[in-house]
Amino acid sequence: MRRRTLVAVCVFATVAVWASDSLGLTTLESGSQSEATAVTAAPGDVVLLPCYSDGSVNPLQTRWLKDGRELEELRVTPGDDPQRRLVVLGDGSLNFRSVAGGDEGVYRCEATLPGNVTWRARVVLQVANIPSRHPDCSWHLAGDPTEVFFSCTWPDCYPDPMLIWSQHQDADLERPGHVLASNVTSVLQVSINRSLLAQGHTLRCVAQHLKLVGGLNRTCSFTLDEPHPQISPLVWAQEGSNMTLVCTETASVPPANTTWRRAAEVAPLTPSAKYILSQDGSAYSLTIVNVSRDDEGDYFCQSENPLALRQTDVYLKIRGSSDYTGAVVGIFIAALIVGLSAVAAKVLFANRHRICLGGPFGPLDEDRGDVLSLVDSDEDQIFQAIPRLPPITEPHPTTMVQIHRLPSGDQEDAGNQSTREEPQQLVNL
Template sequence: MMMTTVKLLCLCLCATVLVWADEPSSETTITASPGDVVRLPCYGDGQVTPSLTTWWKEGRRLSLGETQTDAGDPPSSPTHAGPRLGLLEDGSLDFRWVREGDEGDYLCSAQLPGNVTWRARVLLLVANVPDRHPECTWVQSQDRTRVLFNCSWPGAYPPPTLRWAEDQGEQGAGRVFASEVTDSLTVALNRSLLSGGQTVRCTAQHLALARARERSCSFLLEPPYPEGEPLVSAQEGSNITLACTESTSTPPAATTWRRGLEHAEVVVGAKYFLSEDGPACRLTIANVSKDDEGVYFCRSENPLGVSELEVYLTVRASSSAYTGAIVGVFIAALIVGWAVVVAKVVYANRHRVCLGGAFGRPHDDDDDRGDVLSLVESDDEQIFQAPVPRLPPLTDTGHTTLVQIHHIPSCEQEDTGMTAPEEEETREELPDLVTF
């Protein structure tokens, strides 16, 4: 009994080997998507019906009548109820719906009248093409001069061929950076391979898509260009925030703040605080002082290059200092005003001071004050109302300049109490005319 079983197994194995070893009578390739209804042909002549048909998949004999639970996760439609695989009268293998995993080599063996064996080979390709395009993303590497571009197209079956290349518009693809059969492809590009205005494209190729229907995604590369207010003013003792926005670069740039002509990097702490809100990068300076005044740089860098925005901070004095300055100016103006008033009063009474009047000098009674005033008035009349002698007529025809000199008594002479006739006697005789 044991020997009989062994012989039967050997016969089966030999038959299987013979089936795969013999050249098939026909070969067919069919491409389908998950959920499609597919029929694998065996014998193509519709006038003859095979008496016995057997199907193998990659050397394994198929058990027809596979039910829904045997096939994995079928579509929810009621039309897919019942057995998923069936054998038709002409020997064809019928898939009521196809799922991932059905792809492979199928071999059919059919017995025809006259003891003729017909063998057919069918290559089934199950392809799933996502409706969306691939997704292009970037990842900043540790080295600022390099950038990682990633292209992902999940859900495609079998896996597509992804390719990163330079897009030259109507001229087509330029340099190819990477190409691989996978659903996710990452390529590291150096700064030397990139430039502003350049387009880098990822193309997804699939056997179920014609070349004209390829799916793709791309990046239009742009260098950084930070923007903000170049001049900022703050009051001493307050908090000030310097803002910088960089939203045009692709890939997005990394933004930092630096200070001074030495471009020293700002260290976050109790004095400086950094915050980011999307493309905006802000530097807050607490308790601003004169030491914080100067130039600051908003520095943006991506693999295409580096760009800086220069911001100059001016620090004003505090309000208390302004108040002291205003009070000082007011007091100085008040002192100058009083000095002007006193000067005007003194100047307006200068003749009384010179003639020994009562200005600025105390008097015992009103009578004395009146006597002095009368004396001054008498002197004024004697001095300024005296007749002026006439000059004799000129007889010489030469150019002669005549000057008449009058003597006006000084304050000291007035204090002596001399009258006008006495003053005339004591005065030296001066020449009336001076000829030049």
């Protein structure tokens, strides 16, 4: 693996006497805080932070501090454990065999030189960091409702990347789009008039960095789509209970801001003792605590994104305890009527023969086997099985009905040839 070696060189043109005491000790400092040497390295690079650059003199003792705190593990003499990642060399320099994340900071060297002279130097080490994730694209409305802010953020990146916002007429990002803004920063924001946005347009943020392997860039984008909130149009609730209204919105790109409103109120509803607002993915819930008749009415679920504002409404109907009582009584009466109708129909069906013959209701005691024979009084010939009827004195033809009793199966006997005569009943029709 190829690694770079970076050496920080201090500038000593501003070296000055900082302090002296009665013991003859002199303290020198390399430059001011604003003139501290800065070194930028990538993870894995070899870096050398110098302390005293006069090659003819080596410090008698060297002490390194990072962000104001002494690094105890660096207090070694030349030749001690050369395989360590951090080593203080003979000239007092701090050697990083392989820079890693977390090594960045302000380093201060304090070296004791021959002649009881103390030397101080400052070096700022900056370790390049490329986040593994892509930039984050977001949006919000400006003070002017016709303007929309799009923001691209790529935090924890060092040094700052080049961020570029561009607009494309469709989702084909291979073709170059219109560049809206670009800058070397970790956060880039651009303002766009809503009239310039349309369904299907794509807004893309590209993050470029010299440390990206192969020149591959990181991106985030929006392919704009209008919101379409959905909710049931009518909901019933029992007075005194808690009622939850749920609105779903899944089509909006970028994700829409969804709020709840009442028909008589302009401002969106906010969490309170009466209303509980929650979100679970694409479901936005409004819970009304202890509903009453005053809570009855229209509630609007409103979703807004850079393209458009869409809303849908639900009507909340409140039932009182008396409403339930009347409903129960009505259901009981309806069930009673249906039951009585079924019983009456069954009785009529069971006595259908009696009804046709004009007999009384009730169960049949026996199968009488009566037969009705229609006889025309003007006929001369009558079947032998039926005795002749007496003459009728009435001048106009009359139909007579004669009832005969037919023998049942258990009364018939193959050995008995005698027949039993039944009394005849004549009915004049």
